[in-house]
Amino acid sequence: MSSKFTPAQIRNDFPIFAKVMRGNSRLTYLDSGATSQKPRQVLDAERNFYENHNAAVHRGAHLLAEEASEAYEGARQKVAQFIGADVDEVIFTKSATESLNAIAYSLGNSDPKSKYALKPGDRIVVSEMEHHANLIPWQQLAKRTGAELVWFEVDADGRLDLSSAADLINVRTKIVALTHQSNVLGTINPIADLAEMAHKVGALFVLDACQSVPHFPVNVSQLGVDFLAFSGHKAIGPTGIGVLWGKSEHLEAMEPFLFGGSMIETVTMTQATWAPAPRKFEAGVPNMAQAVGLGAAIDYLQNIGMDSIANHDSELTGYALEKFSRLSGVTVIGPKDNKDRGAVISFTIDGIHPHDVGQVLDQYGIAVRTGHHCAWPLMRKFGIAGTTRASFYLYNDFADVDGLIASIEDTKKYFKV
Amino acid sequence: MSSKFTPAQIRNDFPIFAKVMRGNSRLTYLDSGATSQKPRQVLDAERNFYENHNAAVHRGAHLLAEEASEAYEGARQKVAQFIGADVDEVIFTKSATESLNAIAYSLGNSDPKSKYALKPGDRIVVSEMEHHANLIPWQQLAKRTGAELVWFEVDADGRLDLSSAADLINVRTKIVALTHQSNVLGTINPIADLAEMAHKVGALFVLDACQSVPHFPVNVSQLGVDFLAFSGHKAIGPTGIGVLWGKSEHLEAMEPFLFGGSMIETVTMTQATWAPAPRKFEAGVPNMAQAVGLGAAIDYLQNIGMDSIANHDSELTGYALEKFSRLSGVTVIGPKDNKDRGAVISFTIDGIHPHDVGQVLDQYGIAVRTGHHCAWPLMRKFGIAGTTRASFYLYNDFADVDGLIASIEDTKKYFKV
Amino acid sequence: MELDSLYQQVILDHYKNPQHKKLVNEYSAQVHHVNPSCGDEITLNLKLVGEKVESISWDGVGCSISQASTSIMTELVLGKDIKSAFAILAEFTELMQSKGLKSGDEDLLEDAVALAGVSKFPARIKCALLGWMAFKDAVLQSQDKLGE
Amino acid sequence: MELDSLYQQVILDHYKNPQHKKLVNEYSAQVHHVNPSCGDEITLNLKLVGEKVESISWDGVGCSISQASTSIMTELVLGKDIKSAFAILAEFTELMQSKGLKSGDEDLLEDAVALAGVSKFPARIKCALLGWMAFKDAVLQSQDKLGE
Numbered sequence A, B: 001m002s003s004k005f006t007p008a009q010i011r012n013d014f015p016i017f018a019k020v021m022r023g024n025s026r027l028t029y030l031d032s033g034a035t036s037q038k039p040r041q042v043l044d045a046e047r048n049f050y051e052n053h054n055a056a057v058h059r060g061a062h063l064l065a066e067e068a069s070e071a072y073e074g075a076r077q078k079v080a081q082f083i084g085a086d087v088d089e090v091i092f093t094k095s096a097t098e099s100l101n102a103i104a105y106s107l108g109n110s111d112p113k114s115k116y117a118l119k120p121g122d123r124i125v126v127s128e129m130e131h132h133a134n135l136i137p138w139q140q141l142a143k144r145t146g147a148e149l150v151w152f153e154v155d156a157d158g159r160l161d162l163s164s165a166a167d168l169i170n171v172r173t174k175i176v177a178l179t180h181q182s183n184v185l186g187t188i189n190p191i192a193d194l195a196e197m198a199h200k201v202g203a204l205f206v207l208d209a210c211q212s213v214p215h216f217p218v219n220v221s222q223l224g225v226d227f228l229a230f231s232g233h234k235a236i237g238p239t240g241i242g243v244l245w246g247k248s249e250h251l252e253a254m255e256p257f258l259f260g261g262s263m264i265e266t267v268t269m270t271q272a273t274w275a276p277a278p279r280k281f282e283a284g285v286p287n288m289a290q291a292v293g294l295g296a297a298i299d300y301l302q303n304i305g306m307d308s309i310a311n312h313d314s315e316l317t318g319y320a321l322e323k324f325s326r327l328s329g330v331t332v333i334g335p336k337d338n339k340d341r342g343a344v345i346s347f348t349i350d351g352i353h354p355h356d357v358g359q360v361l362d363q364y365g366i367a368v369r370t371g372h373h374c375a376w377p378l379m380r381k382f383g384i385a386g387t388t389r390a391s392f393y394l395y396n397d398f399a400d401v402d403g404l405i406a407s408i409e410d411t412k413k414y415f416k417v
Numbered sequence C, D: 001m002e003l004d005s006l007y008q009q010v011i012l013d014h015y016k017n018p019q020h021k022k023l024v025n026e027y028s029a030q031v032h033h034v035n036p037s038c039g040d041e042i043t044l045n046l047k048l049v050g051e052k053v054e055s056i057s058w059d060g061v062g063c064s065i066s067q068a069s070t071s072i073m074t075e076l077v078l079g080k081d082i083k084s085a086f087a088i089l090a091e092f093t094e095l096m097q098s099k100g101l102k103s104g105d106e107d108l109l110e111d112a113v114a115l116a117g118v119s120k121f122p123a124r125i126k127c128a129l130l131g132w133m134a135f136k137d138a139v140l141q142s143q144d145k146l147g148e
């Protein structure tokens, strides 16, 4: 492996790899697409916050409140730098799901006269490969406003069918919401081009970066998008923390989403005005320890280098794709070539239901995900009930792929197919 | 002190009390009304989740996913038992603020024909002592639906003026949203009576239990409310976790709030149907570690006993109120008698701004909160810019109160008033 | 191997040869159930005559556990009266929730005792119950209709 | 005591006797600023004549730091041209963000160097800046109007 880091050494930082799994096996964790494992450094950062600085941020007049605010705002700074954004453009949410809903609700809360408001006849563009989190909020926004939801289709190889782009993204289009990388297929979409198309017709571009930000360098200004969402828990950060990034011109003009403490400028019994972003979008005592944990996660990732992680992911995926191509009765759902493709491999085995595949792999300590992966329309498109999905990250190595392949062979034997 | 537990021993469980504060003083933490400190047991539970069971719940086919689901659902069970609810009625949110917004948005998402829908002429009743989190979401819902927002006034002693109750809660009233205990005044409101009045006219009763659930026994069926919200971080739990409880008949009938993974039954490109509660209201990979931490917090509190904590709080408050009554130039904002009153004392000092009071107290290691406490309309009602607020919890003792009183005297000397 | 406690031969047999897996068009209730977490689906047609399960048939996609369990269930309840069928259902549900501590009443459950191992795999309990819950729902819907 | 570095005598003096704290009715811009986290408010009336601060007056509620800082600021900028006033503002802002590492240019800041200690108390920086930000805003608004 030509990576600049050694997965076996990385695993030493992640306590969970000491766990003994079913069948007395060691843990082969191939489910980072669902959630990643956490290094000691992240857990220590959270704990240190609680043990030494815990207080409600932005509110108290005491030392702990000062320190808590500094830690929390420091985490914001780290996120901003990580994705190439201004610090005031970074909003902490509980998850990417909340981030995406927040955009949809905020736009939906627009004054009808605002340029952010949607009306009947307007269009929202998504794709068939969206995660439910980047589909249903737009279905609902369309329903509430009378806008029309249209979508990119996915071709047999698992790529967006771009031939319809000019058709889909037209003067009526107000929002284009797409995933950077499919969590099922691994497909990486040509975001910069599509964002440019969106801007040409005056539409906003919303990027679901759940599967990209943890895995390769993502820079919001290079991509030219308007909004971006990701979750901390998929990026070796804590659960309960997500990021919503938005261009400051939008954040300034948009209505808030959640209402309550700390997001206000003034309040009377009958009305309220809002603080500037990011405060406007962070009502209540925030998930402070989780933000601090995410900051530590970013430090950890950047210490290794996002380029190195991307290379590592790509090497593993290429290796695995090659091995999969030699398995009989096994079909990879998604691109078979390793270009513009992330470290996610979905597959089916003839005659064995994914749930049964996952169960046998579990007996070897191999953790994969099975089912529709919150992308049910995509399953229908491929005419399947679900897939088994292996996803790789910095703690995985070639041996993990070999173990997976061997266990797939065993699964076939076990079920006599 | 006649408590069944010893605060000094409790403090041994809370690592932050080892911290050296400004002026080389020990920490006297009197800001639990904003957020509470966390015992080792809670931090250990979170860490144990990450180190041994971390996986996306409800999704994987592997051992970790099974264990994570068990831990997460186990926490739900603990919350349910803690507040006397059914397990499927307990929804995990990121905070009370989210919980309260979720109710407002869910009701706002109702089909116009549904009995949960609001229309012009309908009424929403709040009070002048609400935290912004239980005020602005209703202002906004009123604005979106054309409903009218009306409110209970607060009298000079800091109690709800109940003489207007029959006027406010009438046949047009659809929602009554009140706080159980004021976070500024300490006032505990007569919820069971008011909920009964609401139900007589067919209105829903929403309880902001942020300041009650952590401090005294709260049982949803005894109170007879329809919805209840609280935050984990004020109940010695982690940040980033809140609870929304709702009666199952409502949760079943209501629309979801956040849309995405895990909350669906089926999904196509154009529409989706919803899973039963609580799933319907928990979109995305949830704040699993935080839920587990909250479970451990509840264990810790119940181990001591909520009755004991309530007694302890009451003793401290009575002791403090007596001491405050003998301070010249110091005014307590809120009830001076200790009946139906929680462990929160807001006060002003003639001639010294709260922020300056807080600063001097900080020099003695005493952490209090200053300002409007996210209850700005209440400040206006009392004709003040803000207060200094001391709030007590299980780790505080008489010595903390004595220290506070002595430091207030010093503050007066320092500012020569 | 621990796995063998889950995948008993009788389960694999039912998986390969599911019983009554062809929808019969005459029914008193048709129900459609899904398991949203994995996407498995089942359609079940039930015909009640009086208190008796006159006919039961189904179709759907799912894992070996859900398919076998549904197949076994249909064999068990066909021809029984509702009371006996519900007694079997209750015993089976209890077995599934037993976390590996029960083996099930073989007189009542017959082939279904082969599913006892499922109770040690919490993520699979829903698979095993999918068809049974559909059956229960279909009975209630039939009775509702008849009651009208 | 560390506190004395925050509450210098000159600050307490300005707090007790704030300068120009009575709104003058003739102005080229009136602004209202609040500090949402503590509820402090300030109204500031500014009259620019050409590039010169002809008159400045204010009213509001706030802590000793915000009141003293605003009072000191008004004395500093009154009669100055905008360029000099903004130079003072820039120096003051830098001082506030210095985390206790700077003492400030006394020639420029005069009494305002007494606020140097604030920079060690992050929660108070906003208090010290409240009046200064209002002044800056008022200048921009005046210029906008004059530019029209």
Ligand SMILES: Cc1ncc(COP(=O)(O)O)c(C=O)c1O
Binding pocket: A260, A261, A283, A284, A285, A286, B033, B034, B095, B096, B097, B098, B131, B133, B134, B179, B181, B182, B183, B208, B210, B211, B231, B233, B374
């Ligand atoms: C009475 C009351 N309601 C609501 C809230 C909001 O809670 P959170 O900020 O944890 O969402 C608080 C605490 O800040 C409170 O004291």
Ligand SMILES: Cc1ncc(COP(=O)(O)O)c(C=O)c1O
Binding pocket: A033, A034, A095, A096, A097, A098, A131, A133, A134, A179, A181, A182, A183, A208, A210, A211, A231, A233, A374, B260, B261, B283, B284, B285, B286
């Ligand atoms: C592409 C994609 N979008 C959105 C989500 C939702 O993220 P979360 O569940 O963390 O909110 C996920 C992960 O589940 C994902 O893979």
